Amino acid sequence: MKNQPGAKPLILVVNDDGITAPGIRALVEAVRPLGDVVVVAPDSPQSGMGHAITINKPLRLQQVHLFEGIPSYHCSGTPADCVKIAVDKVMHRHPDLCVSGINHGSNSSINVLYSGTMSAAVEASLEGIPSVGFSLLDYSHDANFEGAAHYARIICRQILENGLAESSLLNVNIPNLATNDIKGIKICRQATAKWEEEYLQRQDPFGRDYYWLSGNFVNHDKGTDTDEWALAHGYVSIVPVQYDLTAHHGITHINSKWKL
Amino acid sequence: MKNQPGAKPLILVVNDDGITAPGIRALVEAVRPLGDVVVVAPDSPQSGMGHAITINKPLRLQQVHLFEGIPSYHCSGTPADCVKIAVDKVMHRHPDLCVSGINHGSNSSINVLYSGTMSAAVEASLEGIPSVGFSLLDYSHDANFEGAAHYARIICRQILENGLAESSLLNVNIPNLATNDIKGIKICRQATAKWEEEYLQRQDPFGRDYYWLSGNFVNHDKGTDTDEWALAHGYVSIVPVQYDLTAHHGITHINSKWKL
Numbered sequence: 001m002k003n004q005p006g007a008k009p010l011i012l013v014v015n016d017d018g019i020t021a022p023g024i025r026a027l028v029e030a031v032r033p034l035g036d037v038v039v040v041a042p043d044s045p046q047s048g049m050g051h052a053i054t055i056n057k058p059l060r061l062q063q064v065h066l067f068e069g070i071p072s073y074h075c076s077g078t079p080a081d082c083v084k085i086a087v088d089k090v091m092h093r094h095p096d097l098c099v100s101g102i103n104h105g106s107n108s109s110i111n112v113l114y115s116g117t118m119s120a121a122v123e124a125s126l127e128g129i130p131s132v133g134f135s136l137l138d139y140s141h142d143a144n145f146e147g148a149a150h151y152a153r154i155i156c157r158q159i160l161e162n163g164l165a166e167s168s169l170l171n172v173n174i175p176n177l178a179t180n181d182i183k184g185i186k187i188c189r190q191a192t193a194k195w196e197e198e199y200l201q202r203q204d205p206f207g208r209d210y211y212w213l214s215g216n217f218v219n220h221d222k223g224t225d226t227d228e229w230a231l232a233h234g235y236v237s238i239v240p241v242q243y244d245l246t247a248h249h250g251i252t253h254i255n256s257k258w259k260l
Numbered sequence: 261m262k263n264q265p266g267a268k269p270l271i272l273v274v275n276d277d278g279i280t281a282p283g284i285r286a287l288v289e290a291v292r293p294l295g296d297v298v299v300v301a302p303d304s305p306q307s308g309m310g311h312a313i314t315i316n317k318p319l320r321l322q323q324v325h326l327f328e329g330i331p332s333y334h335c336s337g338t339p340a341d342c343v344k345i346a347v348d349k350v351m352h353r354h355p356d357l358c359v360s361g362i363n364h365g366s367n368s369s370i371n372v373l374y375s376g377t378m379s380a381a382v383e384a385s386l387e388g389i390p391s392v393g394f395s396l397l398d399y400s401h402d403a404n405f406e407g408a409a410h411y412a413r414i415i416c417r418q419i420l421e422n423g424l425a426e427s428s429l430l431n432v433n434i435p436n437l438a439t440n441d442i443k444g445i446k447i448c449r450q451a452t453a454k455w456e457e458e459y460l461q462r463q464d465p466f467g468r469d470y471y472w473l474s475g476n477f478v479n480h481d482k483g484t485d486t487d488e489w490a491l492a493h494g495y496v497s498i499v500p501v502q503y504d505l506t507a508h509h510g511i512t513h514i515n516s517k518w519k520l
Contacts, residue, residue, distance in 0.1 A: 050340070051310030051373045058462070058470040080310070080374075084457045085471060110386065112505055113311045113379075114340075126370065126454055158518045165513035167452070171505075187514050189506040192427070194386055197344045202318070210318040211345060240510020245372055245431075246449040250500020253425035254447050258418045 009035030009096035009160055012086055012124065016046045016079040016103065016116025019066060023102035026145035027134060028067050030152040031099055034160060038095075039067060040086035042116075043074035047105075049116040051123070052078045061085055079120035087127050097159060098124035101134035102148045104141065108173045108227040108237060109191040109219065118171055122243055125169040130159050132170040137231060147179040151236045155185075164240070171239040175231050186235040191226035193219035269295030269356035269420055272346055272384065276306045276339040276363065276376030279326060283362035286405035287394060288327050290412040291359055294420060298355075299327060300346035302376075303334035307365075311379040312338045321345055339380035347387050357419060358384030361394035362408045364401065368433045368487040368497060369451040369479065378431055382503055385429040390419050392430040397491060407439040411496045415445075424500070431499040435491050443494040450499050451486035453479035 011031050015024040019041035060076040075082045103117040112118045117133045124131035136148040199211040219228050227237035271291050275284040279301035320336040335342045363377040372378045377393045384391035396408040456478055459471040479488050487497035
């Protein structure tokens with residue numbers, strides 16, 4: 001269904017920390033003045049789910065009453081599932097914007113790959129919905145989302161008014177600072193960083209080993225045009241993201257070096 | 261640990277259909293003549309897991325004896341988890357190659373995003389290991405992997421001898437044809453296609469609704485340089501893949517159109 005003339009923008013809100021997380025509440029309030037808001041979010045935390053979708057079992061979808069005046073549903077699936085089922089079963093017309101988050105913790109640099117927050121936004125973009133994921137650099141449940149919500153509203157307004165480039169969406173990270181201490185916004189590229197894993201080995205009461213994922217984030221990319229640089233210097237980082245993963249330099253390599 | 265002079269290549273095998281799937285057995289046999297092989301794969305099917313990692317619970321890792329003369333372990337985590345824990349806890353030196361699959365079903369075009377097979381390969385590439393995911397265009401458990409295994413060996417030999425471009429890996433899909441009927445290999449870009457979802461709504465014995473993901477794959481990209489074109493015309497498709505998701509055209513859009 002197309003927008004009626006004069007209709008307010010329709011905004012889908014999703015996240016990966018689950019529908020009861022404080023971060024999604026902050027995002028709902030940030031975008032409430034911008035349009036008609038609908039929430040479809042996981043019924044449990046889904047951090048680190050990447051672009052997982054549920055194909056071997058069915059999904060549940062349940063209306064809940066958590067946000068004053070906002071139609072809201074929780075879903076038993078992943079963040080990407082929430083977007084898919086929202087588009088097919090919940091939204092009465094094509095949304096004008098999908099916002100994901102506000103995530104409790106960073107999704108800068110290579111973390112975009114593991115992020116349920118960003119995968120929900122990617123899924124919306126695949127559905128043709130302008131979309132953006134927001135993450136605050138504070139993993140705690142009781143994080144202060146004031147600065148993040150302030151910038152989320154500014155950025156969402158720009159998307160609604162001035163759009164996004166074709167086949168792209170935004171990965172926005174916000175430093176964990178008071179609103180007035182944030183220096184502004186930088187448009188960035190994804191820093192080339194990595195995780196160095198170290199699994200912690202423990203034993204259960206029956207003498208069997210188990211392993212906890214642990215590790216260190218290592219950034220060797222000193223570029224001042226990266227999201228890591230912006231965040232370390234007190235700026236909100238915006239990285240435009242694409243989902244055409246073709247490595248064109250890799251095509252050149254094979255065509256020139258391989259013997260097929 | 262560096263390779264000793266004259267040491268055989270060390271090859272890590274992983275998949276997303278689980279360690280008992282026929283596809284991983286075909287891949288183990290395909291790469292067995294090329295080096296020292298180690299298997300670390302999920303203990304249960306993990307299709308559609310995307311780049312999910314396990315952060316809210318610990319992992320189990322258990323040695324098994326499924327492949328004659330090949331050290332093998334199953335892991336309770338996702339395909340990406342298997343690569344991470346293999347590198348940290350199983351492999352005694354840095355692998356020279358990681359192969360993922362052979363997946364039961366296509367991972368061409370946009371399916372790369374949802375694919376556990378490809379996310380394991382991406383994870384290995386992030387760890388600095390040359391890597392490749394293989395997928396056969398046949399979803400059945402009893403698929404014939406002969407053609408896929410034949411081309412997997414050819415491609416792995418090329419990677420070991422002639423390498424990959426920096427920060428790239430390969431997404432290889434194989435048409436479901438007899439080996440002699442496959443026309444050869446095409447180096448491709450990822451086709452711009454999408455899924456149109458349709459959730460099937462059913463009721464459980466207690467009268468509550470549940471939803472099965474269903475849908476149609478729609479390819480509007482008629483490019484003869486795409487993986488979809490190659491596969492439809494009987495060729496093996498190789499798409500070099502990157503994990504820097506920055507949409508540089510999106511940076512230009514914001515810098516020229518937005519009012520920040």
